[in-house]
Amino acid sequence: MSKEMFDRDSTGKMGKQIVLPFSRAVEISIKSLKMRFWRSIITVMSIVLAIAFFSSILVNTTIVRALKYGPTQDVVQLEHKYDDLETLKTAHVKSLNASADSQELRNQIATLELKTGVVAADAAKEYKILEELLAGKRMVRDTVNLKLQGDAGDDPGADEQILNWLKDASFPATKGELTAHAKLAGAPENVLRTCDSLPEGSYQSDRDITEAVAAVELDKSYFNQFVSQLKAKDYWLISLALLVCFVGIVNAMLMSVTERFREIGTMKCLGALDSFIVKLFLLESVFQGAAGTAIGIVLGTMLSVLRAWWLYGGLVFYHMPIGGILLCMVLSQAVGTLLSVVASVFPARAAARMQPVDALRAEQ
Amino acid sequence: MKQSIVRTKGVTKVYRMGNNEVHALRGIDLEISAGEYVSIMGPSGSGKSTLFNMIGGLDKPSAGKVYIEEVDVAQLDAYELAWLRCRKIGYIFQTFNIIPVMTALENVMLPMTFAGLTTDEARDKGYELLKLVGLGDRVNHKPFELSGGQQQRVAVARALANDPTLILADEPTGNLDLTTGREIIDLLKQMNETRGVTVISNTHDHKMVIVSDRIVRIQDGQIERIEDTSQLKIQLGSIDGKTE
Numbered sequence: 024m025s026k027e028m029f030d031r032d033s034t035g036k037m038g039k040q041i042v043l044p045f046s047r048a049v050e051i052s053i054k055s056l057k058m059r060f061w062r063s064i065i066t067v068m069s070i071v072l073a074i075a076f077f078s079s080i081l082v083n084t085t086i087v088r089a090l091k092y093g094p095t096q097d098v099v100q101l102e103h104k105y106d107d108l109e110t111l112k113t114a115h116v117k118s119l120n121a122s123a124d125s126q127e128l129r130n131q132i133a134t135l136e137l138k139t140g141v142v143a144a145d146a147a148k149e150y151k152i153l154e155e156l157l158a159g160k161r162m163v164r165d166t167v168n169l170k171l172q173g174d175a176g177d178d179p180g181a182d183e184q185i186l187n188w189l190k191d192a193s194f195p196a197t198k199g200e201l202t203a204h205a206k207l208a209g210a211p212e213n214v215l216r217t218c219d220s221l222p223e224g225s226y227q228s229d230r231d232i233t234e235a236v237a238a239v240e241l242d243k244s245y246f247n248q249f250v251s252q253l254k255a256k257d258y259w260l261i262s263l264a265l266l267v268c269f270v271g272i273v274n275a276m277l278m279s280v281t282e283r284f285r286e287i288g289t290m291k292c293l294g295a296l297d298s299f300i301v302k303l304f305l306l307e308s309v310f311q312g313a314a315g316t317a318i319g320i321v322l323g324t325m326l327s328v329l330r331a332w333w334l335y336g337g338l339v340f341y342h343m344p345i346g347g348i349l350l351c352m353v354l355s356q357a358v359g360t361l362l363s364v365v366a367s368v369f370p371a372r373a374a375a376r377m378q379p380v381d382a383l384r385a386e387q
Numbered sequence: 388m389k390q391s392i393v394r395t396k397g398v399t400k401v402y403r404m405g406n407n408e409v410h411a412l413r414g415i416d417l418e419i420s421a422g423e424y425v426s427i428m429g430p431s432g433s434g435k436s437t438l439f440n441m442i443g444g445l446d447k448p449s450a451g452k453v454y455i456e457e458v459d460v461a462q463l464d465a466y467e468l469a470w471l472r473c474r475k476i477g478y479i480f481q482t483f484n485i486i487p488v489m490t491a492l493e494n495v496m497l498p499m500t501f502a503g504l505t506t507d508e509a510r511d512k513g514y515e516l517l518k519l520v521g522l523g524d525r526v527n528h529k530p531f532e533l534s535g536g537q538q539q540r541v542a543v544a545r546a547l548a549n550d551p552t553l554i555l556a557d558e559p560t561g562n563l564d565l566t567t568g569r570e571i572i573d574l575l576k577q578m579n580e581t582r583g584v585t586v587i588s589n590t591h592d593h594k595m596v597i598v599s600d601r602i603v604r605i606q607d608g609q610i611e612r613i614e615d616t617s618q619l620k621i622q623l624g625s626i627d628g629k630t631e
Contacts (some may be wrong), residue, residue, distance in 0.1 A: 026464070039470055040466045040467070040469035040470040040473060040501070041468055043500070043501065043503075047500055054488050054489060054493075055488045057488075058487065058488035108481055167502075209416040219406075285482065285484055286486055286487070288484075289480070289484040289486065290497075291469070291472070292445075292472050292476075293472065293473060293478075293498040293501055293545075294469050294470065294472050294473025294474070294479040294498060294501035294502065295469065295501060296465065296466065296469050297465065311395075378445070379445050379472070380440055380445045380446055
């Protein structure tokens with residue numbers, strides 16, 4: 024990326040200044056930052072706080088959404104196994120009392136044994152154990168949902184919303200019938216949309232619907248997961264935090280540029296090109312931004328996890344969406360760094376416009 | 388026939404301040420040859436600084452031309468101008484203007500970096516230059532660890548970094564005490580004599596008079612007279628070391 028150098032010889036023919044390699048600008052900007060460390064802490068702090076806020080909202084959203092559907096899915100899975108065990112138990116009892124050889128019955132028992140992994144003779148015992156387990160899981164699910172409702176206020180999970188509107192529906196029903204029923208009942212747009220997104224087929228009970236909704240929700244891309252959880256209030260808060268941070272960075276950088284007018288002018292007298300000055304300030308801002316963002320992300324994520332632990336107890340760690348959280352962190356890093364870069368464009372260009380003449384000014 | 392380093396022809400500069408026009412320079416014709424030591428002197432507001440800026444390629448005249456080594460400065464684009472400032476001219480400021488975040492050595496290396504030298508080449512040359520100005524033992528000191536005189540020495544070393552043909556010194560002794568000022572002036576004269584570099588100095592300091600080859604006196608934006616010091620008998624009195 025360097026301009027051709029016309030430098031003919033040292034006897035004074037005019038040449039063109041080369042564009043310096045990036046590494047030089049990097050060296051100088053790192054030195055500047057080290058020297059101005061304490062001054063730049065204030066700017067970095069504002070980035071840390073804004074990004075901590077941003078990432079904590081994202082991570083919180085991810086954790087809450089995992090909690091909304093995690094325990095529910097657990098319960099539904101167990102309920103399936105419960106039903107199968109009940110059927111196996113009944114079949115086993117029947118087979119003990121059956122007089123004739125029923126091939127059909129034996130097939131049914133074999134299939135269920137395969138499915139549940141439990142031998143028919145042990146069905147009753149397993150059934151009892153599962154019953155207790157299921158009761159426990161249901162309690163967890165209900166506790167979590169209660170807490171979530173209290174936390175979310177007017178925003179219960181999608182499955183609860185749908186179930187509310189389908190209270191009087193007659194089962195078995197197809198998806199189309201359910202959607203029609205909800206529409207008649209006067210369900211809002213988002214509920215109808217969720218109904219529409221359910222897979223085709225016959226729904227036997229509330230549980231089928233719950234299961235389908237949970238599967239659909241958890242299947243959504245991470246991005247859609249955020250969007251479906253974030254409310255207008257959240258968007259407003261995030262935008263505000265980032266805007267304040269942006270303005271803070273621009274302000275601090277402009278101050279820095281104004282203070283350093285002599286240094287910039289001198290550099291130009293030594294042969295620095297305008298683009299070099301721009302690079303210098305951009306790099307300083309990017310390094311500050313990246314460092315501040317990294318700290319902010321760690322802070323925000325930790326706070327979110329601690330808050331979730333405090334509110335919902337240890338079970339949070341069973342449903343911790345590690346992948347989702349990592350994605351939040353990456354997204355926050357991108358947003359923070361981008362913010363720093365964009366915020367520094369204007370001050371960097373102001374710096375590049377400073378004239379070498381100003382370096383000669385003797386007044387302080 | 389000596390090579391002309393700086394040549395101005397009818398240089399005029401008009402500043403517009405609101406509705407007023409300030410004529411800072413009213414037609415300056417000046418020629419400075421290679422190896423000369425020229426001092427520009429004049430009262431405040433005489434246009435001294437403006438002329439200095441013109442000669443140093445830091446500003447463009449409203450009318451007239453400025454030639455540095457027979458190249459019209461006004462015709463140069465940003466890249467060529469940067470090259471000129473990097474390779475041909477060394478600047479020395481009244482306020483020293485050493486970059487505070489770098490050591491003395493790194494400061495001297497900076498213009499060499501802009502000229503494209505590798506770090507090792509720059510470092511070796513930097514050492515030599517700092518030894519030349521008498522700061523061989525302070526190469527790794529930061530500016531705040533150096534006295535005013537030492538900082539100005541670093542500035543002199545930095546100005547010489549790329550072997551320029553011209554050194555422009557704007558009030559180099561303005562912020563220095565008597566003794567230190569004298570040292571700097573001697574240093575500049577030494578560079579002028581040993582390296583043949585042209586020195587143009589903008590100054591109030593009469594101590595400069597002795598070492599200068601010519602003195603350009605400016606008044607009201609015009610050259611009042613140009614004195615050739617070889618034809619002047621200069622005697623500076625002193626009362627307890629104070630000459631002004």
